[in-house]
Amino acid sequence: MITFEHVTITYPDAPEPTLRDVDLVIPEGELCVVVGRTGAGKSTFLGAMNGLVPHFTGGHLAGRVVVAGRDTRTHPPRELADVVGMVGQDPLAGFVTDTVEEELAYAMEQLGLAPPVMRQRVEETLDLLGIADLRHRPLRTLSGGQQQRVAIGSVLTPHPRILVLDEPTSALDPTAAEEVLAAITRLVHDLGITVVIAEHRLERVVQHADQIVLLDGDGSATLAAPAAALRTSEVAPPLVRLGRLVGWDPLPLSVRDARRHVVALRADLVGLVPEHRPPLAGPPVLAARGVVVRYGDTVALRGVDLEVPAGQVVAVMGRNGAGKSSLLWALHPAGRRQGGTVVVDGDDPAARGGVVGLVPQTPSDLLYLASVAEECAQADREAVAEPGTTRRLLDRIVPRVVDSSHPRDLSEGQRLGLVLAVQLVRAPRVVLLDEPTRGLDTLAKARLTTVLLELAGEGCVVIVSTHDVEFVATTADRVVVLAEGEVVADGPTADVVVASPAFAPQIAKVLHPDAWLTVEQVERALASGASR
Amino acid sequence: MSASGRLPRALHPGAWWLWALGMATAASRTTNPVLLVLIGVVVAQVVVARRTDAPWAMGFKTYVYLGLVVIAIRVVFRMLLDGQYGAPILFTLPEVPLPAAAAGIRIGGPVSLEGLLAAFYDGLRLAILLLCVGAANVLANPKRLLKAMPAALHEIGVAITVALTVAPQLIESGQRVRRARRLRGEEARRFHVFREIAIPVMTDALDRSLLLAAAMDSRGYGRAASVPMRTRAMTGALLLAGLIGICIGTYGLLDSTAPRYLGLPLLVGGAAVGWVGVVLSGRRVPRTRYRPDPWAGPEWSVAGVGLFVAIVVVAVSSIDPTALVPSRQPLQWPAVPPVPLVAILVGVLPAWLAPPVEHGSARQREIEPRARALAEVPG
Numbered sequence: 071m072i073t074f075e076h077v078t079i080t081y082p083d084a085p086e087p088t089l090r091d092v093d094l095v096i097p098e099g100e101l102c103v104v105v106g107r108t109g110a111g112k113s114t115f116l117g118a119m120n121g122l123v124p125h126f127t128g129g130h131l132a133g134r135v136v137v138a139g140r141d142t143r144t145h146p147p148r149e150l151a152d153v154v155g156m157v158g159q160d161p162l163a164g165f166v167t168d169t170v171e172e173e174l175a176y177a178m179e180q181l182g183l184a185p186p187v188m189r190q191r192v193e194e195t196l197d198l199l200g201i202a203d204l205r206h207r208p209l210r211t212l213s214g215g216q217q218q219r220v221a222i223g224s225v226l227t228p229h230p231r232i233l234v235l236d237e238p239t240s241a242l243d244p245t246a247a248e249e250v251l252a253a254i255t256r257l258v259h260d261l262g263i264t265v266v267i268a269e270h271r272l273e274r275v276v277q278h279a280d281q282i283v284l285l286d287g288d289g290s291a292t293l294a295a296p297a298a299a300l301r302t303s304e305v306a307p308p309l310v311r312l313g314r315l316v317g318w319d320p321l322p323l324s325v326r327d328a329r330r331h332v333v334a335l336r337a338d339l340v341g342l343v344p345e346h347r348p349p350l351a352g353p354p355v356l357a358a359r360g361v362v363v364r365y366g367d368t369v370a371l372r373g374v375d376l377e378v379p380a381g382q383v384v385a386v387m388g389r390n391g392a393g394k395s396s397l398l399w400a401l402h403p404a405g406r407r408q409g410g411t412v413v414v415d416g417d418d419p420a421a422r423g424g425v426v427g428l429v430p431q432t433p434s435d436l437l438y439l440a441s442v443a444e445e446c447a448q449a450d451r452e453a454v455a456e457p458g459t460t461r462r463l464l465d466r467i468v469p470r471v472v473d474s475s476h477p478r479d480l481s482e483g484q485r486l487g488l489v490l491a492v493q494l495v496r497a498p499r500v501v502l503l504d505e506p507t508r509g510l511d512t513l514a515k516a517r518l519t520t521v522l523l524e525l526a527g528e529g530c531v532v533i534v535s536t537h538d539v540e541f542v543a544t545t546a547d548r549v550v551v552l553a554e555g556e557v558v559a560d561g562p563t564a565d566v567v568v569a570s571p572a573f574a575p576q577i578a579k580v581l582h583p584d585a586w587l588t589v590e591q592v593e594r595a596l597a598s599g600a601s602r
Numbered sequence: 603m604s605a606s607g608r609l610p611r612a613l614h615p616g617a618w619w620l621w622a623l624g625m626a627t628a629a630s631r632t633t634n635p636v637l638l639v640l641i642g643v644v645v646a647q648v649v650v651a652r653r654t655d656a657p658w659a660m661g662f663k664t665y666v667y668l669g670l671v672v673i674a675i676r677v678v679f680r681m682l683l684d685g686q687y688g689a690p691i692l693f694t695l696p697e698v699p700l701p702a703a704a705a706g707i708r709i710g711g712p713v714s715l716e717g718l719l720a721a722f723y724d725g726l727r728l729a730i731l732l733l734c735v736g737a738a739n740v741l742a743n744p745k746r747l748l749k750a751m752p753a754a755l756h757e758i759g760v761a762i763t764v765a766l767t768v769a770p771q772l773i774e775s776g777q778r779v780r781r782a783r784r785l786r787g788e789e790a791r792r793f794h795v796f797r798e799i800a801i802p803v804m805t806d807a808l809d810r811s812l813l814l815a816a817a818m819d820s821r822g823y824g825r826a827a828s829v830p831m832r833t834r835a836m837t838g839a840l841l842l843a844g845l846i847g848i849c850i851g852t853y854g855l856l857d858s859t860a861p862r863y864l865g866l867p868l869l870v871g872g873a874a875v876g877w878v879g880v881v882l883s884g885r886r887v888p889r890t891r892y893r894p895d896p897w898a899g900p901e902w903s904v905a906g907v908g909l910f911v912a913i914v915v916v917a918v919s920s921i922d923p924t925a926l927v928p929s930r931q932p933l934q935w936p937a938v939p940p941v942p943l944v945a946i947l948v949g950v951l952p953a954w955l956a957p958p959v960e961h962g963s964a965r966q967r968e969i970e971p972r973a974r975a976l977a978e979v980p981g
Contacts, residue, residue: 152822166760172892177822180823182890189892210767404781404785434805436786492786
C-alpha cells in the first residue's frame with residue numbers, strides 16, 4: 071500500500087540526511103506504529119507519505135515513495151487527499167471551518183463530491199466515530215478527545231485508503247486516549263484502512279500494532295513485527311521491559327498477554343515487597359487552604375486544601391478540565407485565585423519573589439530571545455544571579471544544548487529544560503510543572519524524572535500535573551486526583567493508583583493486587599531476592 | 603406557499619441582506635421622522651419575529667443604542683457649533699470668544715428650533731440606516747453568507763473565515779504569554795513589553811498558520827488551481843469593472859443630487875458585468891458545496907419585498923423630491939405622504955414570509971460547552 075524505495079530525505083542546511091536509504095513496504099489494512107526518539111525523523115517519515123515532505127516543507131527527496139499507486143514526486147499533497155488522510159499533532163490548528171459538520175464536509179467540498187454523497191458520508195462518519203451528538207457544536211468548545219475524533223473524521227470522509235496520525239493521544243487523558251484508539255482500531259478492523267501512527271506513549275498503542283517501523287536515529291528505518299522489533303529497541307513500554315527482564319517469549323504487548331506469563335513471576339516475588347521512597351514527614355513547606363478559582367460562573371476549584379512537606383514530589387491527576395492547571399496557577403503568586411490562602415515556609419509567596427517557580431503547559435511562552443545564551447543571560451539578570459548560573463543549571467538538566475541555537479529549534483525536552491533552568495535560577499522552594507511530559511520521548515522523560523528527584527532531594531517541593539501514568543509511577547511520592555474542582559483522592563502513589571482503572575500503570579495492572587508500580591522495583595526486588 | 607416552505611429553517615442570508623438594503627435605501631431617501639421611525643419599527647418587528655438564538659443574533663440592542671448615540675452626537679454638535687441659523691431661537695448658550703482668524707466658526711451662542719430639528723432628522727436617518735444594517739447582521743449568519751459566495755470568490759471567503767477564527771486565537775495566546783511573562787518576575791515586565799509579548803505571540807501565530815496551511819493542502823485545498831493565465835486576467839478585469847460599476851451606481855442611487863444616469867443603469871450594468879466574471883471563473887472550479895442554503899419561494903418573496911420598498915420610495919422621491927422632506931419653514935408637524943407609508947408597511951411582511959426559526963436547542967448547544975471549555979483555560 072505504501073512503498074518506500076531507497077528513500078533519502080535531506081533538508082536544506084542540514085549536514086546529514088534525516089532519512090537515509092529507507093526501503094520498506096507497509097502492507098494494506100495493517101496498523102503500523104512508528105517508533106523512535108525525538109529527532110529520529112518521525113514527522114519526516116509521516117510527511118513523506120502524503121507528499122508534504124518535500125512539497126510543503128522543502129528539502130530533497132531521493133528515491134521514490136509510492137502511495138496507493140501514486141508517486142509523491144509527481145503528486146503534491148492535494149492530489150493525494152483522496153487516498154491519504156493526514157491528522158497533525160494539534161487537531162485544533164488544522165481545523166478550517168468552525169462547526170463539526172462543516173469540518174467533516176470540508177475535504178469533500180475540495181474534491182468536488184456530489185452533495186447527496188457528501189450528506190450521506192457526513193452522517194456515516196458521525197456515527198462511525200461516535201460524534202453524532204456533537205454535529206452542530208463549534209470546534210473550539212470540544213474537549214481534546216472529541217477534537218481528535220473530529221479531526222480523524224474530517225480526513226475520513228473522502229474515503230482514503232490510508233490514515234496517517236501524528237501523536238494522536240499525546241495531549242489526552244487516559245480515558246480520552248482509549249476512546250480515540252478504539253475508534254482507530256475500529257477503522258482498521260471494519261474498513262480495512264491502513265493506519266500509520268507515530269506515538270511516544272508506546273504503552274498505549276503497541277498492543278494494537280500489526281507492524282512497527284523502527285527509526286534508529288541514524289536515518290535508517292526498519293519494518294518488523296512488534297514483538298521482534300521491541301526486543302532490542304531503545305524505547306520500549308514498561309511491559310516489554312518487564313518481559314525482557316524476566317525472559318518472557320514471546321514478549322507481551324498487552325496486559326492480558328503478560329498475565330498469561332505472570333504465575334511464575336508471582337512465585338519469584340513471594341515474600342518480597344516493592345521498594346518505595348520512605349514517606350516524608352515534617353512541617354509543610356507549602357500549605358494551601360480553601361483555594362477557590364472561578365471563571366465567571368464556572369468553578370474550576372472549590373476549596374482545595376494541599377499541604378506538602380519538603381522533598382515531596384506530588385502528581386496532580388484528573389481528566390482534562392478537572393482543574394489541574396488552575397490549581398498550579400493558583401499556587402503561584404502570578405496566578406489567579408478568588409479565595410483561600412497559600413503559604414510557603416510560613417510566608418506569603420507574593421512577598422518573596424521567585425520562591426515559587428512554574429513551568430507552564432506551553433514552555434515556549436516564556437522565551438522570546440534569539441538564542442539560548444541570551445535567554446540564560448537574561449534570566450541571570452532577572453534573578454540578580456551571578457552570570458552563568460542559568461547555563462550551569464541547564465547543563466545539569468539537559469547537557470549539550472548549543473549556546474547559539476534558537477530556542478524554537480530545540481527539541482521539546484531541551485526547551486522544557488531551558489524553561490526549567492530559567493525558573494530554577496531564582497532558587498524556588500516550590501517547583502510547579504504543568505503537563506511537562508507532553509511530547510517527550512521515553513529517554514527525555516527518564517531524564518526529567520532524575521532531575522525532579524534531585525530537586526526533591528535538595529528539599530524542594532515539586533508538584534507536577536500530568537496524564538502520564540507511567541511517569542507518575544516512576545516519579546511521584548504522592549498522587550492527588552482532582553475531579554470537578556475537588557480533591558477526590560490524595561495519598562501515597564501506590565495506594566492511589568494501584569486500584570484505579572484509569573491511573574494504574576501497566577506493571578500494577580499485571581501484578582494486581584500487589585503494589586508493584588515500575589519495572590525497576592521488580593528488578594531490584596528480584597536482585598535482592600536472588601542474593602538472599 | 604408550499605408546505606415545506608413553512609417548515610422551520612434558516613432563510614438564505616443573501617435574502618435578508620437584500621431586504622435590509624432595500625429598507626436602508628428607503629431610509630436614505632427621506633428625513634421625514636414619521637417615515638423613519640416607521641422603518642425602524644418595521645425592521646425591529648421582523649428581527650423580533652425571525653431571529654435565532656445564535657450568539658450573533660443577540661446584538662440588535664447594540665445597534666439601537668448605537669443609533670441613539672448617533673442622534674445625540676448630531677444634536678449636541680449642532681447646538682454647540684451652528685445652532686443659530688433659522689428660527690425661532692429657543693435659548694442661548696454662553697459663547698466662546700474665538701480669535702479673528704477663526705471667523706465663521708462659532709462655539710455656543712443662540713440655538714434655534716429649526717437647527718435642532720434639522721440635526722435631529724439627519725441623525726435619525728443615520729440611526730435608521732444603522733438599524734437596517736444591524737438587522738441584516740442579526741438575521742443572517744455571517745458565516746453562512748461567506749459560504750454562499752460564488753465559487754470564484756471562494757478564496758476570499760476562506761481567507762475571511764480563517765481570519766475570523768485566528769483573531770480569538772491571537773487574543774488567547776496573547777493572554778497566555780502575558781501570564782507566562784509574570785513568571786519571570788516583575789523586573790522583566792517593565793522593559794521591552796512589545797518584544798516580550800509580541801514575539802512569542804507572532805511566532806505562535808506563524809506556527810499555527812503553517813500548520814493550517816499544511817492541513818488544508820493535505821485535504822485537497824487548491825486542487826484545481828490550474829486556470830490559464832488569460833482566463834484569470836479576463837475574470838479579474840470583469841470582476842473589477844463590475845465592482846467599480848456597482849460602487850458608482852450605488853452612490854448615484856443614494857445621492858439624489860447625482861445625475862440620473864449614474865444611478866440605476868450603472869448599478870445594473872456593473873452587477874451584470876461582475877456576474878459574468880464570477881460565472882466565468884466559477885465554471886473552472888470543480889468544488890462542491892455541502893448543504894447549501896436553498897434559494898426558494900421565501901427567499902424570492904423576502905428579497906422582493908425589500909426591492910419593492912426601495913423602488914417605490916426612490917420613485918416617489920424622484921417624481922416629487924419635496925414629498926419626503928418635511929418642511930421646516932414654516933415649522934409644522936411633518937405631513938405623511940400615503941404612498942411611501944404603505945410601501946414601508948409592506949416591508950414588515952418578511953416577519954411572516956420568512957420560514958420560522960428553530961428555537962431552543964441551538965442555544966444550549968452553544969453556551970453550555972463554552973462554559974466547560976472556559977474551565978479548561980486557566981487564567
